[in-house]
Amino acid sequence: MIQPGDREYDSSRVVWNAMADRHPTLIARCTRVVDVVTAVRFAREHDLVIAVRGGGHSVAGFSTCDGGVVIDLSGMRAVEIDPAKRIARVQGGALLEQLDRAAHEYGLACPVGVVGHTGVAGLTLGGGMGRLQPKHGFTIDNLLSVELVTADGTVRHVSNEEDPDLFWGLRGAGANFGIATTFDLRLHPIGPNVTTATVVFPSERAREAAALYRELFRSAPDHMHLGLSFGPAAGGRSTTPGQRAAGTVAVGSTHVGDQQDAERDLRPLRGHVDPALETLTPTTYLALQKMSDEEMAWGKRFYMKGAFLDELTDAAVDRAAEQGSIAPDGCSISLWAQGGATWQVAEHATAFTGRAAAYWLGAEAFWTDRERDGEYIAWGRATMAALKPFTRAGNYVNDVVEQGDDVVRAIYGDKKYERLRTLKCTHDPDNAFRMNQNVRP
Ligand SMILES: Cc1cc2nc3c(=O)[nH]c(=O)nc-3n(C[C@H](O)[C@H](O)[C@H](O)COP(=O)(O)OP(=O)(O)OC[C@H]3O[C@@H](n4cnc5c(N)ncnc54)[C@H](O)[C@@H]3O)c2cc1C
Known part of the structure; x- marks a missing residue:
């Protein structure tokens, strides 16, 4: 205490x-x-x-x-691996880095997020997107069961066999229904070696970059995760009126398949005329999973807005490139292609809403100076307002900063929201667990 x-x-x-x-x-x-x-x-x-x-x-x-x-739950971080069954038993306070490291010892991994110091619990109960999603789905698609302390202080074991309705709600709206003390997660053989590749263009060539990205999404195998990001060029935005602001757009991929094929599969990202930067980096899955830890270190101020897109039109690309170019340092707009294994699970099969979309998009702002809160939050809001016409209904709950009944209803859509309310009335009628994107009973 x-x-x-x-x-x-x-x-x-x-x-x-x-x-x-x-x-x-x-x-x-x-x-x-x-x-x-x-x-x-x-x-x-x-x-x-x-x-x-x-x-x-x-x-x-x-x-x-x-x-x-x-x-x-930071005192409950144990991870046990059953290599024969390919299952990880993970305590409710564990971080991704602990799960990644324990599984990696056996050449295995669970699809989780991309920053090592993120918690397994919040990530999983919201959905869990990351580098392995095209091949093996979201974290919730690999969730086998949860040990849950409910609002009345009882300990329950929840799975598709034991309580399919509550298990449905835990996969996407889980923070509403109790405290998860253990997760059983399915593992897959991954690595140890993987390869990443990136090609960066000035934002004037954003349409060319987007065309490459769309083509990769159409043709790349599921062992390639595909990202597209827009941001200000190094050195910040242009301050001269009338001058076109300088931004960049990057197409990137992580290849987790057979490494003999990596160079061939990543070839579309190589050999472009006059790119701002081109990289091809052989690494290990474990190193990659920790690569952004420092950049995303604790102690910064953060604001974001997320959305899903059915398609990536040139008009949307133009808006994203503009907003990326005028962004303050520390801001970016990222897209991740969905598809692959994430599309093998039906949209209605879990509370998570948005998997049927082609792309997830996040506008993210990092800064340190409290006095600049207004500027960074305004950029995040203006960026999403500019991109709104290109988005579809639904939201990833873990991206949402704003709160309120309408916000939560918009995350899940009316039908899922009503089902979640019924579940909430059954399992937490007094709303003991309300520090979350709250489904009010
Ligand atoms: C730097 C950074 C990188 C990220 N990268 C990704 C990514 O790659 N992919 C992705 O999908 N998401 C990502 N996210 C979003 C992330 O999934 C959410 O922020 C998630 O909620 C974090 O979980 P946590 O346990 O660390 O959070 P916490 O702040 O501890 O909790 C988040 C929510 O979950 C609830 N909660 C936490 N633990 C439990 C528990 N044991 N039982 C029940 N409820 C619990 C809390 O009450 C709270 O409502 C990222 C976030 C950050 C800040």
């Missing part, structure tokens, strides 16, 4: 997004399932707000609160 005045209080209340600077009354650092049960019962008896902390990466700052209890 950590309280205000304790030596560890300030370091323990910090979460990844520096925008969420809150002061809980109590931080309950759990090391066993029974601690989680006790913390839930205590908070409920004393009518205290509950925030649940896995990896602390919530972009909206949901894993902390003012004046309530943070149920902190």
Whole structure:
């Protein structure tokens, strides 16, 4: 138990997004399932707000609160691998790097996100996108079961066999229904060697880059993850009125298939006339999974807006290139192609909404100076407003910073939202778990 005045209080209340600077009354650092049960019962008896902390990466700052209890699972990070069954048993406070490292020892991996210090729990309960998704789906597509402490303080085992309805809700809206203390996740043989390639153009050539990206999406095998990103050129935006702002657009891929084929498969990203940059990097899957850890380090301020797109038209590319070019340093617009294994699961099969789209898009802003909050948030909002006409309904819950019933309904769409409300009424009628994109009972 950590309280205000304790030596560890300030370091323990910090979460990844520096925008969420809150002061809980109590931080309950759990090391066993029974601690989680006790913390839930205590908070409920004393009518205290509950925030649940896995990896602390919530972009909206949901894993902390003012004046309530943070149920902190950072003392529960064990990962056990069953190499014969290819299953990982992961505790609710584990980070991706712990799962990645443990599985890698056996030449295995679970599809998770791309930054090592992200929590497995929040990522999985929201969906889980990453480099392996075209080949093996989202994290939820590899989720076998969850041990869950529910609002009444009981411990339940939830899977497709035991409680298909709740398991449906856990896969995309999971933070609403309890505290996950263990996840069983399916693993796949990956690596150890993988290859990445990137080609970067000035944003004047954005349409050419997008054409290459679309062609790769049409023809590339599922062991290639495909990204397209827009941002300001190094050195920042142009300040001369009338002068075209300088931005860049990058097409990138991670190849996790047979490495003998990597050079051949990645050839479309090579040999372009006069690119700003071209790279081909053999590496290991584990190194790649940690490659962005420093850039995405704790302590920065962060804002984002996400969306799904059915197609990538030239008009959308023009808007993205413009917004990338005028962005303050630390901002970018990224697209990830979906398809592959993510399309093998039906849209209605899980609460997650948006897998049927061709592309996920995120406009992300990082900065450090509190006084520039307005500028960066305004860029994020203006960027999504500019791209809105090209997006489809639905949102990835883990991207959404704004809150409110309408926001949550828009994430899932009316039909799924109503089903989630029914589930919420059954499993958490008093809304004990509300520090999340909240489905109100
Ligand atoms: C730098 C960075 C990189 C990212 N990269 C990716 C990516 O590649 N792919 C992707 O899909 N997403 C990515 N995300 C989004 C990420 O998936 C979400 O922010 C996710 O919620 C983080 O989980 P966490 O456990 O670290 O977060 P926390 O802040 O601890 O929790 C997030 C939410 O989940 C709830 N929660 C946490 N633990 C539990 C638990 N054990 N049981 C029940 N509820 C719990 C919390 O109450 C909160 O509502 C990234 C985010 C950041 C900041």
